[in-house]
Amino acid sequence: MLDRNYIRDHPDEVRAALEQKGVEDVDFDAILDYDEEWRELKARGDDLRHERNQVSSKIGELKQAGEHEEADEAIETSQELKAELESVEDRAAELEAKLDDLLLELPQIPHEDVPVGDSEDDNRERRREGFDDLRELPEEVTPHYELGEELDIIDEARAAKTTGSGFYFLKGEGAQLEYALLQFMLELHREQGYVDLFPPIPVNSESMTGTGQLPKFAEDAYKLEGEDLWLCPTAEVPVTNMYRDDILLKEDLPIKHQAYTPNFRREAGEHGTETRGIVRVHQFNKVEMVNFVEPDTSYEAFDRLVDEAEEVLRRLDLPYRILEMCTADLGFTQAKKYDIEVWAPGDEMDDGPEEGGRWLEVSSVSNFEDFQARRAGLRYRPERHESAEYIHTLNGSGLALPRVMVAILEYYQNDDGTVTIPEPLRPYMGGKEVIEGHEPVGESALGAGEKD
Template sequence: MIPRQYLREHPDEVRAALDARGYDDVDVDALLEIDAEWRDLKAEGDGLRHERNEVSSKIGQLKQEGKEEEAQAAIEESQELKDEIERVEDRADELEAKLEQGLLELPQIPHEDVPVGEDEADNVERDRVGFDDLRDLPDEVTPHYDLGEELQIIDEARGAKTTGGGFYFLKGDGARLEHALIQFMLDVHREQGYHDIFPPVPVTSASMRGTGQLPKFNHDAYRIGGAEHDEYTDDDLWLCPTAEVPVTNMHREEIMLDDDLPLKYQAYTPNFRREAGEHGTETRGIVRVHQFNKVELVNFVRPDESYDRLWSLIDEACEVIDRLGLPYRTLDLCTGDLTFASARTVDIEVWAPGTDSEDGPEEGGRWLEVSSASNFEEFQARRAGIQYRPERHESAEYLHTLNASGTAVGRVMVAILEYYQNEDGTVDVPEALQPYMGGTEVIEGHDPVGESAVGAGEKE
């Protein structure tokens, strides 16, 4: 969250940041007016309390001197002042709540080096890796959704039947590949010094506010219960949209010591978001779905080290893709494409050659984002109350938080199925994954399970 003092002292910078990010629904002047009235009321309340203390201190003396009428008048004046103080404090509390709500809806101020732009079309490519030595691909690469159906390893139809659109089953080697990727990623990051965390999947509204998912993006998340389930509405729980939420909030309202930092956590979780695709256009496959697995990397660092840590974090996420031998690129996100809480973000996008897109590389195919490495500076720490003491005797300060996917499992699987595809429709297992697949080198598919020869659900 942006400190109210920063808003008060740098309103033009806040306006410029909002404009660069494309936020035109935030009234900075209204927030400043609320803040000004709140400060006036706080000063008025302080004055009234001082006046009441002076009046109250005279009451006993007047009674001792036998001045009952004057003492009674002082008592009445003290009561009037008390009532006025309560009125002022009630109004101040009302304004405080409005101001806090307004501040919660202000996005992060972008770092000065973030490229200015309106949307993803203005992101800046940093580099490409792996395109100098591409493997031989089939003349026509089959998209993962068709290939998954042919190999009987992805079943979207049954996912839709049991749960709804945007959910799917993985079967046989598809399920094994998913498990292998998760364990492989965890092992890679463990080598990099990450501590393993296995967090709870449901999270509270306070946790969602702490990392910036609420109040801005409540419509994108899945809430447990609702008006139609009154007995559950008191749970105040959401399904985890990313492990960033529970892992960051592990330390909510805590003060760490300097010796504790930096902290590097990794966590695998299933994640749930209402991500139907760009305006509902991408309805096939497992790229834009409502449930997906991800290994998340969360860092807590000293403020003066956070940007060095960001570049290291990018390298740590890229190592997964490097070891899998997948071609990829990195992008500096522009101001208009930054997430709500991020001061600077670098995306990692793998190349999936099975489906062409307008922004795909010259080799065809398309880019799939598998990680966003972000520095939130003190934005999340301030919202969640996460601090540290530079020295034991010094006052606590807000630390900086960062995270990155390490990486998004389903999209990496898509890239593997398309990039490691062979002419005969089989898929080579990347060498780094073979030990996690029990030595399996090629995914050849299998016969349908639980289906008659004439098709699922049909009878002769």
């Protein structure tokens, strides 16, 4: 949420931001008008109330002095004031409620460094890492969704049965790889100074509003029937809202939390060749890093956060690139955002690198500045005697698991259809070095002619 004073004083900046982010469904002039009218009413209401307070206290005095006649007169005056006050304040309350709703739909203003653009084509590639010394790949890399089925470590069909499309079972070595990735990432971020959290998975509407998923993006999330609860769309929501309405101390900052959670997203209508397999699913695990920092340090924290997320891929020795998002590709809440995209060589896509394959977004690192803090009431006291100020929040995935798994299954694939396990993960898989897969189970396995 933007500061109302800021909006009054810098309307042109807000208009520019709306245009750069391509937001067209907000009537900013109406907001300014409402605010103007509200302030007038507020001033009038304050005056009336002042008058009433004076009359009221006089009534007390008169009554104690035993001057009942004059007291009754004063009561009459007070009653008249009351009626007028009510109409003024009702109108003001109406306007303020409207204003609050509208303000929740005003997006964050992009940081001045962010390249202005119209679409994702205007995003800038900052750098590319890990392509100098590539692994020897099979002639034809099998896409993860075929390989996962062949090795019987990913079972989408049976998940469709128990749950629906867009979900999957991981089995045996597949599930082990998932756990190994989790443990590995969490341990790495611990080294980077993160304190673990395991949050509640359902979150209420207030939390969803605090981080900006509501009110505009309700249709992206799963809602529990009969409850004011949503299935966690990202750990950002419970973790950022953890300190809602708290006042933190200067010495508390920066606070760095990491949290593993499952994430649930409806992803309505997202089916096609680009989303085969487990690259876009309704439930996936992710380790999220969230930083709470003093305002003037948030851009340092941003650079550090990108590096902390990258470290996962560096250690796994997976090639990737860093993309700087242009204004059009910034989210509603974001002032600045970098994406990290890992290289997955299994599927040819037009916008992939020269080496073939495609890019998969595995992390998004964002600085929200005080946008979320203002919505959620996240403050700190810069000096003991000073009044509280909004902090800055940032977060970054570190990382989203399924797409890392895709990259591993494709990039670490061997000629014989097995997958070499990246070294840092082996300690978490009982020393296992290669994923060899399982015999399929059930009558359908007979069709493959592999069981007598």
